[in-house]
Amino acid sequence: MKYVIFKRGELVVPVISSEDSIHALLGVGNGFKAVSAGFFYIDELGEVVIDESRIATSFRVKQYKQHDKRYLNYLIKGYTGHFFYDFEHICYPEVNE
DSSP: OEEEEEEETTEEEEEEEOTTSOGGGOOOOTTOEEEEEEEEEEOTTSOEEEOTTSOOOTTOOOOOHHHHHHHHHHHHTTOOGGGGBOTTOOSSGGGOO
16 A cells, blocks of 8 residues: 655644555645655555555655654544644654744
């Protein structure tokens, strides 16, 4: 599966799509910036595994494997609210406004 992680201020929004979609066409709204993108699969234990053998190039952002995995797991497992905030701006530091 493909993913893009967007961020606006402290809010982090992961978006998952099928292999057939184009990364660059994914979006969530005004003011959000793509901070990471890539590919992943779900292992036999139901955990996200970032596929480092494939790289998304359309957004020209680097992959943050550890942070991406955490936010994708939160999304897949149905977490809500404060789990999707980066109050300390440590997850995607280059994008801070």
